[in-house]
Amino acid sequence: MNDSEAVAQTLCDNCHQSVEGAFCSNCGQSLDSTLKYFWVVILHLLDDIFSFDSRASRTLWPLIFRPGFLTNEYFAGRRVHYVPPLRLYLFISIVFFLTLKLTVSGEDQQTIEMNNNKAAITQVTEHIKTLNEKKLQAQPTPDNKNIASIDADLARFNRYLDDLKLDISIAENAKLVSTTRQLATIELERVKLGTDDKSNSITISNSADGSLSFDFLSDESNKKLDDSAKKLAEKAKKTFTTDTNRLINEVLGKLPQLMFVLLPIFALLLKVIFIFSKRLYMEHLTVALHSHSFIFVSSLSIDLLDVAHDHVKALGGGFATVAASILGFIGFALLIWIPIYLFIMQKRIYKQGYILAFFTYGFVGIIYFILMALTTVVAIVWGLTEI
Known part of the structure; x- marks a missing residue:
């Protein structure tokens, strides 16, 4: 080995073995150091965001308008072009709950308004x-x-x-x-x-x-x-009879965590109900992640459409009235689309006939409604303890 080759040789900082490439073949550690200038970290972060957005453009459309497509693509191994289910759920749920909290806190929770x-x-x-x-x-x-x-x-x-x-x-x-x-x-x-x-x-x-x-x-x-x-009942009485805004904010702060706990429980429910589908638990969890991502992004769209409807309607005039009516119709159509979408998604993923899919869909819906009611009660009790 000559001097130029010795200089070019790179050693791993962890195991001190010779490394060719970006990762050490002996211990697997990356040669890319985590200790960087702050602006370099920001550039990497922006790169992650834009790489997410490039896949998001191929993910959001089928998520909203093609029931079961993303899930079946994931099962078939075609995953690289789409945002992973867990990352998709986390991103959408964070945006949804933050937006919901902002829109709710922006409204006056008291129906009596004394402006002057x-x-x-x-x-x-x-x-x-x-x-x-x-x-x-x-x-x-x-x-x-x-x-x-x-x-x-x-x-x-x-x-x-x-x-x-x-x-x-x-x-x-x-x-x-x-x-x-x-x-x-x-x-x-x-x-x-x-x-x-x-x-x-x-x-x-x-x-x-x-x-x-x-x-x-x-x-x-x-x-x-x-x-x-x-003590909890007394606190609830005072809260419900005066200002509920703080309780609502507390509940909205607890729901993301509780919904994340509800996901594996819902996946387990799917595993039990569709036990003859021979799908793995992780496949049912993927169904849960995609279905909840769709519900959140649809609910977020409905909420934003509702806010836009109120602002446009407040402008007055013929054009504003027509535009507000269109926004209201789109929001209502999207609301109707949610249960239809989930039914089609279940039918396509679990390959059921219409009659069997209808009964299992109804049963899953009832159990899920009960789980959501319990989750809401837990969020309210938890929120009351924090007030």
Whole structure:
């Protein structure tokens, strides 16, 4: 070996063996170091994004409009031209839940809107008028509880009205008026929803005395469980009767994780129901990934179409009305397409006749609906514990 060959020889940093190519034939380590300049890492990241997009153009169209095509292609070994199922699901689910959270948080969760002081005064005045009418129609009871309750509401809303009529140009009054608006909004929302701290309550129990307990737990464990249930019920009551926006954001934050846990369970369900299809569990998991990716991308499209419909309709005019109608029709058509797509996908992948496919599709749909309901309950309970 001459000097030039010695200089050209490359050694592996891990096992110090001679390397020809990009990877060490002895230990498999790449010669490409992970310690690079920051701009080089950014360039690699952009390259990954654009390589994803190049395959995404060949993946998204069949994902939405060709039921079962991607899954059958994957089973047949033709995978290089398409985004892998797991990567596709992760990318779409992240975009879907982020967009959903933004659109939901952008909306006012309270149905009563007080944009200015005049609107607030008008709504509170109308409610005082309603309370007075209710007082005149109320049947007095021996202890006058009905009239006393209405009088208490009248006193509270009259106080709100006095505060709202203050001069908001004064700094101290401006803060008071702002707070009063929020309190009045909560009170009016509670009245509109028909909720009342005294008459309505949320309980979590499985016995006549209103407690939560299980025979297989000790008395001490049952007491801790019941105490936790009562605290959770009280927290739920306060949340549902005031501002649900925070709970909704918490639930949307938990759903991606819970949906990822639901995927293998759904794949197991497919494995049991289609046991005679002789498909491997990983094949059923691929079906679950592709079907959920389709549901998410369709739901995302419907949500964006709905937002666009509202904005276009708000512009007014004949053209805006026609454009809004078209957007609404596309969203409705896409909503109808979801169950049709999933039926065709199941039929093509598991190669069933129409009658058998119809019954198995209905059975899978019922079980999946139950699983989704349980997942939603878990997300709500989990969200309440974080508030």
